[in-house]
Amino acid sequence: MNRPRTLYEKHIDSHAVCDLDDQGHVLLYIDRQVANEYTSPQAFSGLRAADRKVWRPAATLAVVDHVNPTSPNRIATMPDPGGARQVSYFAENCRDFGIELFDVLDKRQGIEHVVAPEQGFILPGMVVAAGDSHTTTYGALGAFGFGIGTSEIEHLLATQTLVYKRLKTMRVNVHGALGDGLTSKDIIMALIRRIGASGATGYAIEFAGPTIEALSVEARMTICNMAVEAGARGAFMAPDDKVYAYLADKPRAPKGALWEQAVARWRELYSDPGAAFDVDIELDAGALEPMVTWGTSPDQAAAIGDRVPDPRDEPDAIRRQDLQRALRYMGLTAGEPLMAIEISHAFIGSCTNARIEDLRDAARVVRGRNVAPDVRAMVVPGSTQVRAQAEAEGLAQVFLDAGFEWRQSGCSMCLAMNDDVLAPGDRCASSTNRNFEGRQGAGARTHLMSPAMVAAAAVSGRLTDVRSLPLEA
Numbered sequence: 001m002n003r004p005r006t007l008y009e010k011h012i013d014s015h016a017v018c019d020l021d022d023q024g025h026v027l028l029y030i031d032r033q034v035a036n037e038y039t040s041p042q043a044f045s046g047l048r049a050a051d052r053k054v055w056r057p058a059a060t061l062a063v064v065d066h067v068n069p070t071s072p073n074r075i076a077t078m079p080d081p082g083g084a085r086q087v088s089y090f091a092e093n094c095r096d097f098g099i100e101l102f103d104v105l106d107k108r109q110g111i112e113h114v115v116a117p118e119q120g121f122i123l124p125g126m127v128v129a130a131g132d133s134h135t136t137t138y139g140a141l142g143a144f145g146f147g148i149g150t151s152e153i154e155h156l157l158a159t160q161t162l163v164y165k166r167l168k169t170m171r172v173n174v175h176g177a178l179g180d181g182l183t184s185k186d187i188i189m190a191l192i193r194r195i196g197a198s199g200a201t202g203y204a205i206e207f208a209g210p211t212i213e214a215l216s217v218e219a220r221m222t223i224c225n226m227a228v229e230a231g232a233r234g235a236f237m238a239p240d241d242k243v244y245a246y247l248a249d250k251p252r253a254p255k256g257a258l259w260e261q262a263v264a265r266w267r268e269l270y271s272d273p274g275a276a277f278d279v280d281i282e283l284d285a286g287a288l289e290p291m292v293t294w295g296t297s298p299d300q301a302a303a304i305g306d307r308v309p310d311p312r313d314e315p316d317a318i319r320r321q322d323l324q325r326a327l328r329y330m331g332l333t334a335g336e337p338l339m340a341i342e343i344s345h346a347f348i349g350s351c352t353n354a355r356i357e358d359l360r361d362a363a364r365v366v367r368g369r370n371v372a373p374d375v376r377a378m379v380v381p382g383s384t385q386v387r388a389q390a391e392a393e394g395l396a397q398v399f400l401d402a403g404f405e406w407r408q409s410g411c412s413m414c415l416a417m418n419d420d421v422l423a424p425g426d427r428c429a430s431s432t433n434r435n436f437e438g439r440q441g442a443g444a445r446t447h448l449m450s451p452a453m454v455a456a457a458a459v460s461g462r463l464t465d466v467r468s469l470p471l472e473a
Contacts (some may be wrong), residue, residue: 110383120250
């Protein structure tokens with residue numbers, strides 16, 4: 001009798017072309033890949049130099065998202081010469097190698113990890129790789145996604161395979177009902193704080209439990225997206241009826257009899273009863289409070305009602321130095337209440353939290369209020385389609401009436417790679433995934449939180465517990 005297998009093992013076993021050694025290395029077949037203008041140029045140059053073709057052009061979807069402007073009026077011109085060259089070379093490569101491209105003016109354009117799911121390009125059971133670490137997002141659909149480097153992108157484009165080493169497995173079982181003002185962002189931030197920024201290094205995480213099952217598909221994407229911030233090389237959840245309903249009307253999902261056959265196979269995608277995980281973690285969502293980061297790593301986080309920690313309370317000398325450096329960079333004082341920290345900017349966007357449900361959450365907080373004086377607040381939808389839907393629902397007008405900037409889709413202020421950059425000393429409440437030094441601009445200070453918490457900070461002018469702001473019925 002075959003031993004029980006985890007969902008991760010099922011993904012890898014079904015895609016392993018052959019074992020390469022006794023150390024866990026396999027030649028892994030990759031179903032789909034998503035390319036962007038920033039991480040692909042060297043890979044295409046390598047193909048050109050070796051006179052190689054792309055093995056399966058239809059398996060790749062190309063999206064411009066990192067360097068494009070997000071100004072309210074969409075333009076095709078890149079103001080930065082380097083960005084302009086990246087975008088033009090990307091278009092040239094897609095044309096020459098036969099890859100479909102969603103360029104800046106395409107109505108389907110957006111951040112790759114928002115666009116691929118909304119197009120139905122990612123399906124349960126697939127193994128997906130891309131030149132972006134947040135490819136783990138696709139685990140919310142029951143796929144297995146992971147980020148790769150430039151040399152691996154070249155190999156993947158040329159062969160549709162990668163040399164891959166099997167990971168250890170971690171199961172995070174989440175139970176308890178989320179309270180008012182709590183979201184999936186708080187779940188993943190609480191986990192990262194608990195296990196550390198390297199706590200899942202070498203692991204693939206399976207998220208399970210009644211709390212996960214109760215979440216929407218988009219909320220699950222936030223968790224899988226940020227699992228990489230704990231060091232995980234992959235994160236996923238077993239697909240269920242919510243996933244099938246999410247995918248059913250997507251343009252590239254199977255139709256008719258093929259859909260019925262696909263769903264029947266997808267229902268087999270779960271960890272077998274009795275399957276062994278290397279690590280099991282229990283997380284009580286009912287005990288959580290809204291989370292914010294205070295430092296320069298996603299694991300340097302706390303509940304909004306807490307205070308900035310005192311490095312002197314940290315017994316480990318190396319960690320104590322890390323805390324001291326973080327406080328210096330962030331311009332904070334040990335013992336300072338988090339809710340006393342004033343902000344200059346508020347940003348709602350990124351592949352973590354810029355889907356329609358995220359914008360609805362933030363709009364509920366913003367409705368009937370105004371952005372605080374001296375705060376610049378902006379909303380950057382995750383895709384052009386999300387932007388259009390938000391406008392149709394009236395969400396865009398809610399943000400505009402409150403004093404937010406309503407912008408076009410793109411990675412924007414998640415990272416200092418376009419014209420949405422913070423200045424030294426700026427302090428931003430952000431719905432993004434990383435708060436590293438200089439992530440949003442040299443000398444800029446980033447506090448991670450959920451979109452609703454960003455909205456609360458924007459209208460209050462400081463880090464604020466969203467639960468303290470009454471919402472309209």
